[in-house]
Amino acid sequence: MASAPRINALIFALAMAVVGCASASSPAAARDGRGASPPDATQALPRSVVQPSKTARTGGPAFQFAYTPPQSRELRDIYRRVVEADLWRQLPEVQAIDGMFMLPRPLRFVTAECGEFGxxxxxxxxxxxxxxxxLRTLYEQGRSHQQALGLGDDHPLRYLxxxxxxxxxxETGHALVDLLDLPVTGxxxxxVDQLAAILMLRFAGLDETPEQVIGNLRLAANWMLSRSTGAYDLDxxxxxxxxxxxxxxxxxxxIYGTDPEGFAGMVAAGDLTAARAAVCPRDTRSASRAxxxxxxxHLAPGYxxxxxxxxxxxxxxxxxGPGGHR
Ligand SMILES: [Zn+2]
Incomplete structure (x- = not known):
């Protein structure tokens, strides 16, 4: 088994690669295009994305959005920003699926002080x-990446x-499994990680390029690595x-499975092993189909x-792939 320092070195190297290629303005991405985006990634999303007609849409129970004031003084600034930004209405995927399903009761989205990360x-x-x-931890993590890797000023907010x-x-995936009584094996x-990725590929903001959609997913992947200490135990x-x-x-x-040719650079950069990459197109397809x-x-009338x-x-x-154009 590799020693903890070796594992940590691997993690840091991978984190560098991910942050580097996820940032369009980073020197690493500009230099060698590691984890390259699809060939058309710099073009605007083709607008072939289907949208239900608003007039015909009756929809399922609408989502409810709320912001609970925190008790802790140090979280009040975050709370104020979240309310001012109306955070829930800034999440394109959540907005896209609001009303899409015949839920047995409305799903509520709440920001709150929890006493822990999560x-x-x-x-x-x-x-x-x-x-x-x-929100606080993610922003701080984004800022430390920005400082360590010399990323642009917008990086902490993009990461967040x-x-x-x-x-x-x-979490919405967990909610759908519960509310719609969806079967899950494994x-x-x-x-629900798969669902989150699929929703981000399909329902990103219409103003986002495929490159940005993939960049967002790679920042999410980066967070998973960032949380790891590499020192695992039985728990x-x-x-x-x-x-x-x-x-x-x-x-x-x-990500790779959506476009193996376009993302061949991921394997070359060591972001994915060749052995795993070989099965990714099949796995991406089967997860999406499932x-x-x-x-x-469970689609609501009008959808x-x-x-x-x-x-x-x-x-x-x-x-x-991203943008509904493939
Ligand atoms: Zn979970």
Whole structure:
């Protein structure tokens, strides 16, 4: 077994690679294009993304959004910013799926002081909770990357936004599994990581380029590595979550699988092993097909257009990559 310092060195090297290529303005990305984006990544998203007609949309129960004031004085500034920004309405994927499914009761999204880092789905309250402590930690992590790697001034906020999107969608996945009684075989934690990635690929903001969509996902993968100490014990091996390094590579694999030719650079850069890369197109496709087949029966009236898009995908004709254009 490798010693802890060696593992930590590996993690740091991988983190550098990810942060470097996830930042369009970073010298590393400009120099060698490691983990290169698809060939058309600098172009605007083709607008073939289907949208349900607003007039025809009746929809399922709408999401509810709330911001709970914190008790701690040191979290009040974060709270104020979150309220001013109306954070929940700035998450394009959450907005896109609001009303999309026939949930048995409304799902509530709440920011709150938790006393710890994290985000949670509470089935008893039908509530996704995002902790202010998480926002603080993510921002600090983004700032330390910025300082260590000489990234642009916008990096801490980009890092925060990308990870909040992934984390909230992961918890939303738990909520959908519970509320729609979706079958899951294997670890639910792995399944909802896949869903978060699929939603970010499909429902990113219309003003985001494919390069930015992939960049956001790679920042989320980076966070998984950042949290790892590399010094695992029995609790970590037995945990319901995969190890941080495994979640990192699972997400890299999912990204790679959307466009193996476009992302050939990931293997060359060591962000993915060749052996794993070989199965990623199949795994990306099967994860996407599985989630689509699970969710489509629960589409709300007015969202039939997504059912049709899903059928094209299941027939092998439709979307698999960022922006709904492949
Ligand atoms: Zn989870």
């Amino acid at each position: 985000a949670f789905y509470h089935p008893e309250d039908t509530e996704v909770v995002l902790c202010y402590e998480t 936004r990308a990870n909040v999107r992934f984390i909230v969608l992961h 670890r639910q934690e792995d399944a 970590a091996y037995a945990d319901e979550h995969a190890l941080g390094e495994q979640r990192f590579f699972n997400l890299q694999c999912l 989630w689509i087949r699970l969710l489509v029966p 039939e257009v997504y059912g049709e898009e899903a059928q094209r995908f299941l027939d092998g004709k439709g979307w698999v």
